[in-house]
Amino acid sequence: MPAETLASLLGWGRGRLIQARIETAQLDARLLLQHATDSDHATLIGRPDTVVADAAAARYRDMIMRRTRHEPVSRIIGRREFYGRDFALSPATLDPRPDTETLVAAALDALRQHPAPHILDLGTGTGAIAITLLAELPGARAMATDVSLEALETAAGNARKHCVVDRMEFVQSFWFDAVTGCFDLIISNPPYLSAGDIESLDPEVKDWDPRRALEGGPDGLDCYRAIAKGAPHHLLPAGLVVVEIGSGRGTQVAEIFAEYGFELGAAHRDLAGHVRCLVFRPRKNGGWKRP
Ligand SMILES: C[S@@+](CC[C@H](N)C(=O)[O-])C[C@H]1O[C@@H](n2cnc3c(N)ncnc32)[C@H](O)[C@@H]1O
Known part of the structure; x- marks a missing residue:
């Protein structure tokens, strides 16, 4: 031969x-x-x-x-590039998407002038968001949480690889349950699909991304309710909450945050032109109370 x-x-x-x-x-x-x-x-x-x-x-x-x-290339080679850096994946982590870079860009915009921001990344997966922010902002520190211990182990490996592990804390937590302290920025790309949405996805997503990284309850909005409810207890007064959203979900997500005293500060579009990222701040005189 x-x-x-x-x-x-x-x-x-x-x-x-x-x-x-x-x-x-x-x-x-x-x-x-x-x-x-x-x-x-x-x-x-x-x-x-x-x-x-x-x-x-x-x-x-x-x-x-x-x-x-139909196994995705990123799963086969075990890694994905995100914001110009390489991230290891594991079966417990979402394969980070280019759309999520919109979130990172919005957070960087908001934090550039801050000398030493303290960041909370809820549902960190590979750690792509928190690690990128720390790599771009040398004075920043972050707490990265996930309900999955295996995801946190993957994130810690990625943090070591990108030399930011010394500025990071990893906490297994169901949203805010095990979170302590207050932050300048709370950021999350939460699961935001309904079970019905998931069934209609390509096999590359449906069969390979972990279900708990995708599914956000019957209407896909449960995680926003949990984040909006917990955020006032962990956000500094001048802090911001930055979340990724599914296409066309902006109004519903803004209504959820409004119920907990937040107002929309900015909305950012992804490369396809969809609003992908919302930035919330505490509403002035809006009944937003920290305990
Ligand atoms: C859409 S993925 C985002 C992962 C990563 N931040 C990214 O953007 O690539 C959502 C993440 O939230 C985690 N998650 C799901 N439910 C959670 C909960 N109740 N508390 C904390 N994390 C949760 C999942 O394990 C998953 O890592």
Whole structure:
């Protein structure tokens, strides 16, 4: 049998993915080949006749077969880039989405002038939000919470990798239950889909992201109720709450926060033009009380 080269493996992988109706066949085949052979895009283009060792070729074939069963590339390679940094994933964590970068950008905007903000990231998953904020804001500290201990372990590994672990605290908590202290910024990308929404998702999401990272109760809004209710007890007077929302949910989420004395400070759109992030502040003279 002739030796496998980068080009022959790429062609084979792309063909298998096209047969499996994977829309991003070319891109996915390339990313998996780069990962399996520990090479980069420039090598694939510039030296396509490079012979690939049997073990790496076998790894690649196995990865392609997983992708034909709609396992996302990020799950197969075990990591995802977020805001220019690499984050390890685990079965307990959501695969961080580019939409969530909107949230990070909004928080950075709000905190740039603050010399040493204290941040609470509720439902941290891989830690993508909190770790990115700490990496961008050298004076900041953060508490990262999740109901999943396994997710917190993954987040702690990511924090070590990005050299921010010394400024982070990890707390297993059902929303605010185990949270102590007050914060300048409370940020969250909570689960916000209803069970019905989840059934209509692509298999890449439905079958691979953990259910408890997705499902937000019968109407998808339960987590906002919990966050809005708890936030007044843990927010400093000039603090802000920043949350990610599902498409078209802005009015309902703003109404929930209004019930607990917050007013909408800003709304930010994602790259597709959907309002993805809402920023709330305590309403002046609005009955917002800290205990
Ligand atoms: C949509 S994911 C967001 C993960 C990460 N922050 C991100 O943006 O990629 C929601 C996260 O909330 C966590 N979660 C779900 N219910 C929770 C609860 N009651 N208390 C705390 N965290 C919860 C999930 O385990 C999951 O990590």
